[in-house]
Amino acid sequence: MRHLIKILAIDDDAGVLSVVKAALTGDGIEVLVANDPTVGWEMVRQLNPDIVLLDLVMPALGGMELLDKIVDWNPSIDVVLLTGEYRIEYAVEAIQRGACDYLTKPVEIELLRERVGKLIAGTQNRLRSIEIEEAFVRASQFGEMVGRSPEMLDAFVRLQRIAPHYRSALITGETGTGKELAARALHALSPVSTRPLVVCNCAAIVETLFESELFGHVKGAFTGAVQDRTGMFESANGGTIFLDEIGEVPLVSQSKLLRVLQNQEVQRVGSSAVRTLNVRVIAATNRDLRAMIAKNQFREDLYYRLSMVRVQLPRLVDRKQDLPLLERHFLEEFSRRFAKRIKGITHRAQGLLARYPWPGNVRELENAIGHACMMTAGDNIDVRDLPEDLQNYRHTQGPGAAAPLLTLAEAGRCHAQYVLDRVGGNKQEAAEILGISRNTLYRILKEPLPSNGQTEPGAEPGH
Template identity: 40%
Template sequence: MTKRNGKPTVLIVDDEQVHRFMLSSMIKEWGWRCVEADDGTTAVAAVEQNSYEAVLMDIRMARMDGREAFSRIKAMQPALPVILMTAYSSVDDAVEIIKDGAHDYLTKPLDFDRLRLALERAVDHRQVTEKKQQVAQTPQEEGLQTSIIGESPVMLELLDMISYVAPTEATVLIYGESGTGKELVAEALHTNSERKDGPFVKVNCAALAESLLESELFGHEKGAFTGAEKQREGKFVQADGGTLFLDEIGETSQAMQVKLLRVLQEQELQRVGGEETIRVDVRIVAATNRDLEEEVKKGTFREDLYYRLNVVMLAVPALQNRQGDIPLLVDYFVEKFATKNRRNVTGITSECMKKLSSYPWPGNVRELENAIERGIILMRGEELTEKSLPLSIQKYQAQTETTSVSQPSSIYESEKILILGTMKETGGNKSEAARRLGITRKTLQNKLNKYDQERER
């Protein structure tokens, strides 16, 4: 990807000269470079001859409209993000082109904050896409450096995505239930990035009151509040040159979300009680167990912050969706806690492994880890047996032994199980689920609506 003068370059396509000038002036103020084209034909020729980070194009133009121009640009450069501008009367046209692979669309009159956000996401998206292609085409001397354990299909896909995303500067949002190992994913992103020699700083946003969280993140000046006896650097400054992991980002207040958004956009901050503006170079990785898309709809999470964080989403599957990995995890935890507690463990009985493999693990990997540690501490002899496991696991196994497992009765039922399972694996992300299933988002939505109607009957 070529960046002239080190700046990302946007191709602005619009047959109205005044509108092109206005857009170009605005985007240049944001530190970008702009090239203008007055119709689709000129735009296609420009893409043939030069490299751009994004294309911002009107749909309705006199010569070669945006639909045809997009189709030709897509054929030449599939990875080039195209953002469409449309009047309200042509929103349907834009939606159809989005289905064909356009990156985004904006309605006129333009919201400039939304425009800037769309452009930033487009550039980050292209960076990830090109890095993915580079990794796929380049022999790797070293594998992914990670402490994540798993060989199931969903985990191999997650590890594959980490290997593509880690070397980029893209902001990443990690979604997963509590106890699935989101922090390990964040660590893997840092360890396999260009920032690996810099600091990896962690903040649990749910563990601190809002006033304390602000001081923790941004730092404070001496005397800023009662007890502030000296100046303190915040986590953003501590993470300068490295990665900042914001765990449980969904628990932050709207006021804190505004402050976080400013730092993410401007890469600068002020300490609590201070006036000095401090520049920071930090990559943000955030994690949540909440459905932030739903929180945005409810008005409890800012839409602009959500899109700024969700450049790339990585969904960490629940343990019950990767049961094939349980024996690997059990072996790892047995060795870990046997060494820690100075126990001589020669193995684990088949009955014990059967109970561990069949349990649904509502607390995910963290619950499995605790169960194994308890078992090692309470074990008799040199083999880990089911008698050392928590009673909840033993009782659940006794229940499942007397319960028959229903099988899908038709192709329809099999498809339904696959779709709902994929939705769960992706944390309810319909776009990602549709991609994995190989269907359009509209087709997926129609099928989900049908399942909802069945439940209501």
């Protein structure tokens, strides 16, 4: 699908506007004009143009001021300054504030077409690469699971291979690594995919009711058993039961569970009748069952019974190459859910996501992107949109004792960066907080960050 490129020209000189409009309007390119900066700003917010041509000297709202607003509102809009009086220091300042080009007036048609043509090509490339990324996400999906890293491909291959044959399987991995998704994929690929998948969250069952929940009971079996009840195993007959958080099953119930698995028979609590079953069992846990066995908290024979087929899901830190793919996946999902047109993630935010250790794995990433999609007012997610824990991460996880001691100037450089990042890149605000002029801030930011400086903790090669 071809994207209509929207260009907005803002200038108080109607002559300039008509020249620009005539010169740039074309196939797939729409040129809108505003001859008043206030109207222009409204139009920016309503139309979200790809490119803005902005007169630098306008009454009411100065060009620089409007530039700041536009860049702050949506950093991905390309802003080109038009300036009457050719003043190189204006141009330099404008570029530093986020404009991407400037042209002098009177506008030369050929030059205008050439420069804006480049920006249009850049926008189209960006859009194409987003389409490619989206196609790549679709191609990297296994059931609901997204991944392309060798670790995930291994897991996919394993799930695919065992799906036709397994009777019981154990899925392990830290919290949020996708164990439930893997269990669902396994069931969906199995020969019983049209039969029920019964999910049993073992951690949520009261210990005394465990057997009744899993195996059922007959009326009068215990106080409160006012009628017969079918257990989850029977409900799953012909299909699959997913025993989530298997490590939470009370020890006394583990032996009964083992017997059911071995014999494929259940007895309802309070009944001697034996019912034969045909149930596949998928168990999952984020606990270290071997360590639990060593402490007599988990039965070794049950462990072996379950773990004949085992799938271990990698931690997100161990498959960071999947981050861009997962980010794109969740971005699409939440853009849809919140009915927002969010195109991407700024480089700064991506850098932070790449450095963060993700103790909550994919779930935590999903929540972070969801939060950012909800918070963002623009069409690219920036550091300031991410949850605070994450924003603060880069500042709290310093290199610790190994950090080199900085000079005052180097520490100042780091601190300026820290403040700038905290205010989402708004240099005006950062300068105010730091108590210095914006020019001084620019000068400081031109200095390179000291290597191993505090604002770049844990930065990995390649990011």
